[in-house]
Every structure is written in structure tokens, then in C-alpha cells.
Amino acid sequence: MNKTTKRLLFAVLILLLFLLTVYFVLALYYREGFSLNTWINGVYCTGKTVEEVNSELLSHTEAPDVVIVDKAGEKYTITLADVDYHADFSSALEAYRQEQNPYLWVDNVLFHSRRTLAPVVTVDEEALRRAYNALDFVQTEQKRIKDYSLTRDAEGAYVFTDGLSDRIDLEKAFLALKQIVENGQETLNLQESGCYYEITPDESQKALRNLWKEIERFQTCDIVYCFGEERHPVTAADCAFFLTAENGLPVQDEKGSFVLDEQAVTAYVQSLAEEYDGYGRTRQFHSTRGDVITIDGGTYGSKMDRKKETAYLLEHLLDPGVHTGTPQSHIPSYEREAFCYGKNDIGDTYIEVDMTEQKMYYYEKGVLKLETEIVTGNMRRRMGTPEGVNFVYNKQKNRVLRGPGYASPVKFWMPVKGGIGIHDAGWRKEFGGDIYQTAGSHGCINTPKDKMEELFDCVQIGTPVVMFY
Structure with missing residues (x-):
């Protein structure tokens, strides 16, 4: 083996020894905290102690709302901040830290770096029960009749109360609520949690x-x-x-x-x-002259x-x-029968006879079609035309109106009450004013011939005639 090879091998050995030393130094460093590249609930935890991570997680944790859902899908909310909510991640953090092998921190970096942990939750049970008892469905259930009943409502109709179906076991529902709060859950479905009674009605x-x-x-x-x-x-x-x-x-x-x-x-x-x-x-x-008249x-x-x-x-x-x-x-x-029916049976087509103003009006579908001065019954001779709501019960042409001491031919005759009616009066030259006070008719409504002809052609038998002073 030449010198170059020996030097290369020595360098590799020194490098491996250095890396091994670094590896074990890091393992010893993270032994009391979380391993390299550890993330919990979105918080970077490398090298931190359980207490440090717990404190940081709690700073990001707010008391949630718990939603209770009934069979009909109605939702009821309890705010846990109102029932002395406390969360603690310490036990879950310690258990996770114990899982980590400080000498296998490379494995944590490569495969197991992120974890979601749930806290241990505690609330004031008495406060939770008060909040629960204040919910609408709880109060309704507490007042509910626990049977079938058949009664009468305020108007008198029969109403049926089903006190058997969909009855809620309130104590079971509260225990289920307490359980999901402690488990860190935020929704309680009463039906899925078995909080409804199953009742079979008897024969009665x-x-x-x-x-x-x-x-x-x-x-x-x-x-x-x-x-x-x-x-x-x-x-x-x-x-x-x-x-x-x-x-x-x-x-x-x-x-x-x-x-x-x-x-x-x-x-x-x-x-x-x-x-x-x-x-x-x-x-x-409501008269044409503007006031409201009471007519009997x-x-x-x-x-x-x-x-x-x-x-x-x-x-x-x-x-x-x-x-x-x-x-x-x-x-x-x-x-x-009547021309119109209902509470306002005069309707919008009628004849209005204002005997104080000595005026007559004809309205058709709410539109004034005719207006004329008239002469009604002689007041001095106590022949005043009677008040009332009458109607045109006949229409005739070329009649002779007869009574004690008179026979008056008329072209147009529309009787409205007994022998009292509306007709032309060719013997009169003037109409309106106070003529009726001393020189009025025998009780009929004297009308200018041209206006009477026009009215006769417009009015149907049955048309209301409103007569008043």
C-alpha cells in the first residue's frame, strides 16, 4: 500500500470519526428536549423542553365553541370560555418525547418530523351544566308533556301534542357533552350519540x-x-x-x-x-261632499x-x-239578493242622493258619470224624502204618477222604495237650492229631464241608491 492510499484511508477514518462524534453530540444535546426537525401542531419544537412547547402551544390555543346538533338539524352552541376552559398538552408532549429515540434523530428528520397532539381539557362541571341547562332544547324538553295529549288552542281548534316522539335523555346528553369536551371535540350529534329515548306507545x-x-x-x-x-x-x-x-x-x-x-x-x-x-x-x-255619513x-x-x-x-x-x-x-x-255582496256591499257603482245639498251623483266603477241638482220631498209639508240605502227595483218609461190630489206624467221612472223614486219633472224650471224646503215633491227625487234620460240609460235594476241629509 503506497503512501497516498494510506493518507486517503486515514483522512476517511478521521472524517467518519468526526461525523460520528457530531452525531452523538447532537443525540446527547436533544436528549432532554425534542429531536431535530420536530413540529407539533405547527410549532417548531427542536431542542425545546416539554414545558416550553406546552407554553407555546397554549399561547396559540383558544377556548372553542361546542355545537350540539339535534335530530332536526337545529344547532345549539356553548362557548367553553364561559365555563372555565383549561387545556394542557404536557402529558401528550411528554409521551411523544419519550417516543423519540435521541440516537435516531436522523429518522425523525427524514420520516417523523410532524405531529398533531390534542390537549387534556378541563372545565368547571357546574358551569358547564348551567350553560347546558340554559339551551333552548333543554328547557323545552324539561317543560315537555311526557305523553300524547289532545287539547284546544286559543282559537278553539284541536291540537295534538306528541310527548313521546323525539324525547331526549337530558342526563345522557349532558354526559356525552362532557365527554366530547374532555376529548377536545367540538360537535355533539344527539342522535348519533344515542341521546333519544325509544318509546313504543300503548294501545290507549x-x-x-x-x-x-x-x-x-x-x-x-x-x-x-x-x-x-x-x-x-x-x-x-x-x-x-x-x-x-x-x-x-x-x-x-x-x-x-x-x-x-x-x-x-x-x-x-x-x-x-x-x-x-x-x-x-x-x-x-263617504259622501261626495267630504264627510262620513252614518245611514240606517x-x-x-x-x-x-x-x-x-x-x-x-x-x-x-x-x-x-x-x-x-x-x-x-x-x-x-x-x-x-243585492247588487254587491260583502261588508262594503254598496260597492263602487251607485247613485248618491245628498238631500242637504240637493245634489245627485251617479258613480260607475268608482268614476263619477253624472252630477245634477235635484228637488226632493217638501219639508214644510212633512213629505221629506226618507234617508236610507235603497235600490232601483224597476225602470219604466212614460208613467203617470198618481197620489192624493195629483197625477203627474213622467218620461222616466225608477222607483227605489215603495212609491218613492227618481223621475224627471217637466213642470219644474229650477232645481237645487232650498226649493225642497217649501216647494218640494211629494217625496220623490225630481230630476231635470236631460239628466234623468242620461241616468235612466246608465243605471241597472238593483243599483244601490244612497239617500241622506
């Missing part, structure tokens, strides 16, 4: 539930009363009111059909009539046939065909 409970299904169907009534443009549906509360009840529950006959309370149905029709009948109603009318009486207005409507309901309420969930319009039967 099943019978009550089946009764509710029948009531629910019956209370879904399709009948919608139509009063002109207004709609009045038969509500669930109305349907409940129609049922004969004993001990708070509807009565069923031997066939299983509900028994209707005829008096209740009659009272319902009576209330409808009182609300929507126009005949005999006191009305508030008159011949105008609809009057529901109460007997027929009661019979209609008694016949149809037990028919499954009116409990489908699809609204069905129903126009009631009437003893007296």
Missing part, C-alpha cells in the same frame, strides 16, 4: 293518535264562503266548534263518524249573516238564507270531499 295512546288523525283531516275544511270579492274560509277552529264533545274529546257514532252539534252549526251561520248581511245594516258612507235602514242589502246554509253545512261537513286540502268556493243562498 295509539287510539288517541288515530283519533287525532281523523280530527286533523276534519279540521282541514275546503269550504270558502264567497261574499262578492271577500272570502271567508271555514277554519280549523270553526270545524272544532261544529263537533259534539264529551270530556274534551269529539264524539263518534257507531260507524266512527263524528257527531255534529246542530246548534253550533246554526250559531255559526247566524254569525256569518250578522257579519255579511247588508239588509238592515247601519252603514258608514233602507231596502237595499242581501240577507242570507240561514236555514238553507245550516242545512248545507250539516250535509257537507261530514263529506270527505270537502276535507281534501283544496279550497272550494261556496256562494251562500240568499233570501234577499
Whole structure:
């Protein structure tokens, strides 16, 4: 072996000895801390002690929110900062440090440099329970009736409370919450954690539930009363009111059909009539002159046939065909018909007779079509034209109006109440003013011929005539 080879071998030996010395020096250096190139939860930990790394990890750790999810997907949140949350990575860090072989630090550099560790979490259990008890679902569950019940709501409709389904074992749910908090988890799914009771109803409970299904169907009534443009549906509360009840529950006959309370149905029709009948109603009318007039009486207005409507309901309420969930319009039967129906049955087409101003107006679909001065009944002779909401019940041409001591031919005649009507008065030269006070008519509404002809051509039989002072 020549000198060159010996020198080369000696140099290699010295280098290997140096590298080996460095390797063991590093191994000894990292023996009390974490090995070279160690990362924990994103923190560089090489050479650091457990205490140092724990302190640094805690500086990056905030108290999380824990979310509780129920079967319906509703979420409820507890902020752990409010329950004295504490985290400590020491035991997990020490266990990991013990795993590391300081003499195999090269292996750590190449293969095992990054690790995620979870802390040991502690909270104040009493504070956690208070926060848990304040959650909406917990309070609802604590107040919940633990059975089936059938009661009436504020409007009178039957309502069913299912106190058996989806009942939550609150203590089990709390223990599950405590467990996930201690495990460092942030979501508790109540269903997946088995926090719901499994309850099988008994026979009486099943019978009550089946009764509710029948009531629910019956209370879904399709009948919608139509009063002109207004709609009045038969509500669930109305349907409940129609049922004969004993001990708070509807009565069923031997066939299983509900028994209707005829008096209740009659009272319902009576209330409808009182609300929507126009005949005999006191009305508030916005006059052309600008004020609101209260008008009683008159011949105008609809009057529901109460007997027929009661019979209609008694016949149809037990028919499954009116409990489908699809609204069905129903126009009631009437003893007296009207030009318009509903609470505002005068509508927007009417004749207005202002006897104080001695003016008459005709509105058609809300548009003023005619305005004229008139002469009404003679006040001095106590023949004043009566107030009220009446209607045009006939139209005739070329009539002779007769009464005690007079016979007056007219071209156009529209009676509105008994022998009182609107007509032309060819014998008059002037209209309006205070003529009616001393030289008025026998009670009719005298109108200039040209205006009367125009009005006669426009007005339909049945048109309301609003007459007031």
C-alpha cells in the first residue's frame, strides 16, 4: 500500500470519526428536549423542553365553541370560555418525547418530523351544566308533556301534542357533552350519540293518535264562503266548534263518524249573516261632499238564507270531499239578493242622493258619470224624502204618477222604495237650492229631464241608491 492510499484511508477514518462524534453530540444535546426537525401542531419544537412547547402551544390555543346538533338539524352552541376552559398538552408532549429515540434523530428528520397532539381539557362541571341547562332544547324538553295529549288552542281548534316522539335523555346528553369536551371535540350529534329515548306507545295512546288523525283531516275544511270579492274560509277552529264533545274529546257514532252539534252549526251561520248581511245594516258612507255619513235602514242589502246554509253545512261537513286540502268556493243562498255582496256591499257603482245639498251623483266603477241638482220631498209639508240605502227595483218609461190630489206624467221612472223614486219633472224650471224646503215633491227625487234620460240609460235594476241629509 503506497503512501497516498494510506493518507486517503486515514483522512476517511478521521472524517467518519468526526461525523460520528457530531452525531452523538447532537443525540446527547436533544436528549432532554425534542429531536431535530420536530413540529407539533405547527410549532417548531427542536431542542425545546416539554414545558416550553406546552407554553407555546397554549399561547396559540383558544377556548372553542361546542355545537350540539339535534335530530332536526337545529344547532345549539356553548362557548367553553364561559365555563372555565383549561387545556394542557404536557402529558401528550411528554409521551411523544419519550417516543423519540435521541440516537435516531436522523429518522425523525427524514420520516417523523410532524405531529398533531390534542390537549387534556378541563372545565368547571357546574358551569358547564348551567350553560347546558340554559339551551333552548333543554328547557323545552324539561317543560315537555311526557305523553300524547289532545287539547284546544286559543282559537278553539284541536291540537295534538306528541310527548313521546323525539324525547331526549337530558342526563345522557349532558354526559356525552362532557365527554366530547374532555376529548377536545367540538360537535355533539344527539342522535348519533344515542341521546333519544325509544318509546313504543300503548294501545290507549295509539287510539288517541288515530283519533287525532281523523280530527286533523276534519279540521282541514275546503269550504270558502264567497261574499262578492271577500272570502271567508271555514277554519280549523270553526270545524272544532261544529263537533259534539264529551270530556274534551269529539264524539263518534257507531260507524266512527263524528257527531255534529246542530246548534253550533246554526250559531255559526247566524254569525256569518250578522257579519255579511247588508239588509238592515247601519252603514258608514263617504259622501261626495267630504264627510262620513252614518245611514240606517233602507231596502237595499242581501240577507242570507240561514236555514238553507245550516242545512248545507250539516250535509257537507261530514263529506270527505270537502276535507281534501283544496279550497272550494261556496256562494251562500240568499233570501234577499243585492247588487254587491260583502261588508262594503254598496260597492263602487251607485247613485248618491245628498238631500242637504240637493245634489245627485251617479258613480260607475268608482268614476263619477253624472252630477245634477235635484228637488226632493217638501219639508214644510212633512213629505221629506226618507234617508236610507235603497235600490232601483224597476225602470219604466212614460208613467203617470198618481197620489192624493195629483197625477203627474213622467218620461222616466225608477222607483227605489215603495212609491218613492227618481223621475224627471217637466213642470219644474229650477232645481237645487232650498226649493225642497217649501216647494218640494211629494217625496220623490225630481230630476231635470236631460239628466234623468242620461241616468235612466246608465243605471241597472238593483243599483244601490244612497239617500241622506
